[in-house]
Amino acid sequence: MNKSKLFFLLIIFLSVDKFVCAQQTIMNDISEDYIARLVAHAEENYxxxxxxxxxxxxxxxxxxxxxxxxxxAFTFSYIYQPQGINTLGNVSGTTSNYNYFNGIQAGIFFNLGSFLEKPYAxxxxxxxxxxxxxxxxxxxLTLTNEVKKRYYTYLQDIAALKLTAQACIDNENIANDIKHKFQKGxxxxxxYTKAQGNLTxxxxxxxxxxTALLIAKADLEELLGDKLENIR
Incomplete structure (x- = not known):
């Protein structure tokens, strides 16, 4: 194996080793109390x-x-009959002021069929x-589950960004070191080309x-109806 291949494998090994050592867990970042506040906020605002x-x-x-x-089912009705409206005539041609209905005549009517329908209504x-x-x-239940899933995804993307940022720093250091050595022959x-490619x-x-972290944050805030920073 020539020197070039050996050096490239060494870079890969160091990068993998660094990645494994930098592995983190999101379990320590999960707060059930905070999740409960997020769920309560979503229930209030969504x-x-x-x-x-x-x-x-x-x-x-x-x-x-x-x-x-x-x-x-009950209908109330009334009839108002003023005095002297209904008169009776007799054979002599004279009139009498006798009225069948005088004053107000009121009554209440009951609809049995309508009444029997009401219990069903x-x-x-x-x-x-x-x-x-x-x-x-x-x-x-659905909202609680969705808030939890989006919050876990948000924490996952935070951890992933930390690992990616650290790997970026490592590749920057390696690329700069190789660049200086390449400039000195x-x-x-x-x-040098491979190191620059890895850095890119x-x-x-x-x-x-x-981008994934920003999207995860936006998805979570969609359910919360508020900025995540406003929920403590």
Missing amino acids: PQVKSNQNRISIAQGNIGKAKVSYLD VKQARQELEIANNDQNQYY EETFDN TSYQAKIQAE
């Missing part, structure tokens, strides 16, 4: 939760309307409220890691 709450309010109002609708309104509550509870052009690749990986 539009879908507010829409579900409005549906619950509407369903509660429908129960009241259904109960009050029992009165629809109340039952349906209560079932609609139960469905709305179940939908809200189900969405709370102590290193080959092939190794590291820069690209760092940019991708930064």
Whole structure:
């Protein structure tokens, strides 16, 4: 094996060894209390939760309307008959002021069929409220799970960026060292080119890691309805 290949393998070994030693865990960064605050913030601000709450309010109002609708079965009516409107004529051609109805005649009418429908209307309104509550509870579970997943992804991307940034620094040091040696004639052009290529690749990986972190943060803030920095 020639010197050039040996040096290149050494660079790879050092990079891998550095990467393994720099491995971190995100488990120590996970705070259940902080996650609970994130979930509470999402439940308070996310539009879908507010829409579900409005549906619950509407369903509660429908129960009241259904109960009050029992009165629809009763109809109140009245007739006002002034004095002297209805008169009777006799055979002599004279008139009499006798009235069949005088004053106000009132009455209450009851619709049995309409009355019997009301219990079913109340039952349906209560079932609609139960469905709305179940939908809200189900969405709370879904929202909690989604907040956790996006938060874990956010922590993962932070850790990945740290590793990528460290690998970038290492490749910068290696590239600068090889560059100086190459300028003094102590290193080959092939190794210099490879070192510069590795450095470029590291820069690209760092940019991708930064972009992934920004996207993960935006995805999490979408559920929170607020900046992550505002939630402590």
